[in-house]
Amino acid sequence: MRRVLAVVTFSVLATSCTSTAEPQAVAPPEKINWGACTDIVRPDGQPPAKEDATQQCGKLSVPLDYAKPDGDKLDIAMIRVPATDKANRIGSLLFNFGGPGGSGVDTLAQAAKSFGTLSARYDLVSFDPRGVERSSGVRCGDSAEMDTFTSMNTLPANAETTAASQKANKKFASLCEQDSGKILPFVGTVSAARDMDRMRASLGDAQLNYLGMSYGTLLGGVYATLFPKNVGRMVLDAPLDPTVTFEQRTLVQTAGFQKAYESFLKACVKEGCEIGGSVEAGNKNVDRLMTELSEKPIKVGDRDLTQGLASTGVAAALYSELTWPFLETAVSQAMKGEGEALMYLADSYTGRTPDGKYTTQMTSFPAITCVDSAERPDAATLDRTEAAALKISPLFGSAGAGQLCSIWPVAGSDEARHVDATGSGPILVVGGKGDPATPYEWAPKLTEQLKTATLVTYTGEGHGAYLSGSQCVKGIVDGYLLQGTVPQKNATCER
Template sequence: MRRVLAAALLVAAAGCSTAPAEPASQSTAEPDKIAWGPCTDLKRPDGEPPARQDASVRCGKLAVPLDYAKPDGERLDLALIKLPATGKAKRLGSVVFNFGGPGASGVDTLDQAAKMLTTLRARYDLVSFDPRGVERSSGVRCGDGAAMDRFTSLDTLPNDDETQRAIEAANKEFAKLCQQNSGKILPHIGTVNAARDMDRIRAAVGDAKLNYVGMSYGTQLGGVYATQYPKNVGRMVLDAPLDPTVTFEQRTLAQTRGFQKAYESFLRACVKGACPVGQDQATANANVGKLMNRLAGKPLQVNGRELTQGLASTGVAAALYSELTWPFLEQALGEALKGRGEALMYLADSYTGRSEDGTYSTQMTSFPAITCVDTAERPDEASLRRTEAAALKISPLFGSEGSGGLCRVWPAKGSDEARRVDATGSAPILVVGGKGDPATPYEWAPKLTAQLKTATLVTYQGEGHGAYLSGSKCVQGLVDSYLVDGKMPERGATCPAA
């Protein structure tokens, strides 16, 4: 999510927001307290502890109801992190972050992103958390490292009956293990309860209004929060937006188109130089296709593991999230074509949350747990096969049935409550959508903006998933100006690509 972009469109393109940072509170209830202390278990993306730790960073826990229908019953501890404000000017309160997923650890990611948030931190405490069902907050577990290795390494090619049967059997086994290991929490996670938790966090940090930055899935969480608590919305930014109304089929096809578009952009950029994948785009694409077909029959040996076609495809997709990782993807594909799969395996592991010791974060297990609870849709076999056929027609490399196959056998019931957003009555909300975003296609940005009814859309013309932390000075300027000064960009504002 790192990209450098020259920018000229900053505060000059902004208007004034009517939302103060900390209006009068609506609640009279005494909030729960957070016991802040030193952070002892932070992790880098590779699962290792950070080389250096900012001594001012604090970690803590907040007890919330496991079941909000029984508010005085069993409790669940949410893990939080706080980067205290550093500036001498008047503190504006806190900004709460959700970095996406669903399933990403906000505790680890905020610590990793700290250097990119210095402007905000000068005026705000920066706060994030592991949502319920994620990592330190009763994270969903679905088997040991060996079981996760089997699941993540599944091939999607060739698209025949044998492959489909293997995927279906793996989905059933995965769901069974999730129920065995995390059955108590599975019915109580999801975005609706996470939004309730977030209002508890707002109260616990002492803010009358929630100032919030949500990225990717975090935009759905923000939208649901604004729907549930419109009067508690302060300054809210939703970057790389999801359209919560889409079906499994619509989401799968839109994302397949998005990744295929990003892949083609990558190939075009590669062949402009000494591209190790091929001398022109057609040749490079054909070589990648041959590599994937070869791996489906004979995986590459990588340090006692096998780089399967499924893992290789995952590695390619992981690198397409940011234009900055395209050079590494060039190298990884070039080496794989010569029989060396270490770099592609590294990319795949970074996406699946696998550490060098063979353990996994909850990234791959929290995702379906939250996704499947957030919808009542349970597609039948015919719908899955129709979706997969359409997706493979768009992209043989990225086409699949999506998450619908796993939700079809998920042990917890789903609800459509998180699919409806309407923030009528809230303060103005800023939505940022990227034209080259592979994971949350731009078409979803104006749709979420319209559904919220109180939002303004800024369009980023660049590549990659997410704009605020991409390195775009234009986007960061507009967002920071809104969060710090309350200046909402003009309608139709656009930030150029690099």
């Protein structure tokens, strides 16, 4: 189960940058003082048994507001795994694993061995972006209030559940303003991209070598737009289209999750499925389970597995084919009244640790998403979007972050919705045909917008291609990052 959780948390949901004003001249970045990593969180939520001597942690001070460089500062938490082949070291390779809201410090600490072919010649580096975890992470209430918020039912979709959702969102937004009001206006992707350029300079690299996944592709695209001449070798895996509206994003992602869910059921039936003997039977059984949970949750210790948490658990496991067998087990057990496994998957998605505390995963996500867009959907748009999404998928159809953004306490900006890396070196975009969270249609669109990018298509399932197990994708990406080899146009990798 720990291995499953590590896979799920690797693939954080992606959504949509903000700038308060034209940035002023900023003093050169300070030196990063590297030391031991003492507060890494393992996939099971427990602290590491001992410090890993190969990992180094540090902090970089940056302006809270780049329009006021001499004003308040915040510290960006960073982690580094030094290259093992010093003689052939290329430089640093900076990672963002997704979100927005995922901790790069914890994720790289857990996953560094997954990048073994790159770790010889690169210092592997990641960070908690502003507003995330150790970097002035956004908080919205205590653990009990987060439990209430994450367990809200979404089905049946009627006036009662809609009213309850609106009430919960208003309270959540109010708590975010109360607990994190100072940081909220400054957590946008444009500022985070400026932070990355200061990291590059502090690391001593003339250009930024970067591997961004999911939301990390937006962050990389914005960086390449702001600093095209500073772009080294950049890979954007599971890309977003920054131009999509809230409504478009909701409907495309709902369709993506529904497609992945149907693929899961087909694969399950093919192998002999505990959920049902056919796709139709399996789907009916899951629908029945959700209906039952909306009326009577399953007790899991002192908690309730609600329909809302169960749906979250199902969605979490659809991010990777590796978790599909565990999803089958979790759902079949829940059908028998045992909710531990499905609750486990839900907690992996919401960032709830075994001690009942939460990471900033669920709070950083809306904070960054809402500041990254000037859109504030009105009630008619929300209702229309919800209705259309539910037609696509009763299980996953929801207006999502749009409901929160419509009442968010700070304004947003559309600055990063128009990326253009003209003047940069070649960028590699990798899109997956079976990606539920960042559907494939966004990959060619981002490639076109960047102007300097080459698209690689992966035909397999799951969110993100580089860590999917495809040797073809790995070979192309490693060849580019290590040798600078740009693949031919329209390169395709089978699953």
